[in-house]
Amino acid sequence: MLVISGALAGLLLAPSQQRPAPRRLLVPQRHAVSLMSESIVVTDGTDSFYASRGLFQLLHDHGAFDKITACSSSTADAKKMLLSRQARYSGLIDVLHFSESPLGDTMAGATTWLAVNAEEAALEGQLAQAKAAGVRRVFVHLGADGPSPTVANQEALHSALEACGAEYTVMRAGSLTAGGLGGGLKLSALDEPTCAELPKDDVFRFITEALTLPEASGRLFSLCPNLDDSQFREMRRAGCDRREEAKALLDGVISETAAVDAAAAATAAKKDSEEAKLPQQTAEEREAELKKLLEQARLDGIANAKRRQEEEEAKAAARAERLQQIKDQAPKGVEEGEEEEEGKKGDGADDKSGGEGGEGDGPEPPMALA
Numbered sequence: 001m002l003v004i005s006g007a008l009a010g011l012l013l014a015p016s017q018q019r020p021a022p023r024r025l026l027v028p029q030r031h032a033v034s035l036m037s038e039s040i041v042v043t044d045g046t047d048s049f050y051a052s053r054g055l056f057q058l059l060h061d062h063g064a065f066d067k068i069t070a071c072s073s074s075t076a077d078a079k080k081m082l083l084s085r086q087a088r089y090s091g092l093i094d095v096l097h098f099s100e101s102p103l104g105d106t107m108a109g110a111t112t113w114l115a116v117n118a119e120e121a122a123l124e125g126q127l128a129q130a131k132a133a134g135v136r137r138v139f140v141h142l143g144a145d146g147p148s149p150t151v152a153n154q155e156a157l158h159s160a161l162e163a164c165g166a167e168y169t170v171m172r173a174g175s176l177t178a179g180g181l182g183g184g185l186k187l188s189a190l191d192e193p194t195c196a197e198l199p200k201d202d203v204f205r206f207i208t209e210a211l212t213l214p215e216a217s218g219r220l221f222s223l224c225p226n227l228d229d230s231q232f233r234e235m236r237r238a239g240c241d242r243r244e245e246a247k248a249l250l251d252g253v254i255s256e257t258a259a260v261d262a263a264a265a266a267t268a269a270k271k272d273s274e275e276a277k278l279p280q281q282t283a284e285e286r287e288a289e290l291k292k293l294l295e296q297a298r299l300d301g302i303a304n305a306k307r308r309q310e311e312e313e314a315k316a317a318a319r320a321e322r323l324q325q326i327k328d329q330a331p332k333g334v335e336e337g338e339e340e341e342e343g344k345k346g347d348g349a350d351d352k353s354g355g356e357g358g359e360g361d362g363p364e365p366p367m368a369l370a
Helices: 006-012 051-063 075-082 085-090 120-133 154-164 200-210 230-237 241-252 256-275 284-327 333-357
Strands: 041-045 067-071 095-099 112-116 138-144 169-171 185-188 221-226
Touching: 041 051, 051 075, 051 085, 051 112, 051 200, 075 095, 095 138, 095 256, 112 120, 120 138, 120 154, 138 154, 138 200, 154 169, 154 221, 169 200, 185 241, 230 241
Parallel strands: 041 067, 041 112, 067 095, 112 138, 138 169, 169 221
Antiparallel strands: 185 221
């Protein structure tokens, strides 16, 4: 006979509402654009998805592809990079596939090819394989962290893209950093001399949106940071999402020139407003003001001349006073002694001249003895 204790019986017979409800996972809402039956093949020119692993999650959350294939030389390494807890909880693992087969075989049946950190020298052959596999959309990313940070032959690349027959986009970007999400962006020429660092989440999100935007088709450009992010802040305050930001960038609505023009227009409008507030003067008022300024300048000249004359007179008086002080401080007996000495010299000269002139007047000397 089975005996059940009172404590166990209480647990078994307890109402179900006492048990904690199972936790529900909040999955990001996928984009409204329907891309069902769309599949994408992702390659990385570094042959490692370590730096680009965040892109796969964005492709799942906002791209709505029903199949995402990571193509590399090692499926084991790719799984280590991409199979995470977030991938399991978000549902990415249900659409994520891996392939280490040749690129041409992996592209069979795919509609889109995304080349991250692409190698320019290998693009011509890879585009030919994409054409043979029937790929309809190609997105090429050239990064400073990949084998081709710049484009050596833009004409040859453009010819290969045209020959492929698919819709294409070529985007060049600088080094990717982990922080700084949500900054300003701008589009520049593909042969931009330098591309500064960009947050990788911003770059990957732009790629995800541009894949399905017709404004990105047939474009070759560089994605660079924009120091003036005021236009982005205005769009976000208005409730615009990242897809609308990407579209505005591709349409040229957001650009560094537009920001400079807007700032110049605001400055000019402010100046015009300040000038409009100033009272308007008549011709008589302007003439009277001019006469007043001239009279004031004349009086200032007279005052300056008078001040300079007074300064000169004060300096002359100070010099005369200084000379008098020097004379007063000299010893008193010096001048009298000099006068007595000059008198004695004068008397001695007179005696000497008188003696010489009166030799016959004095007594005759005695005659010599015979």
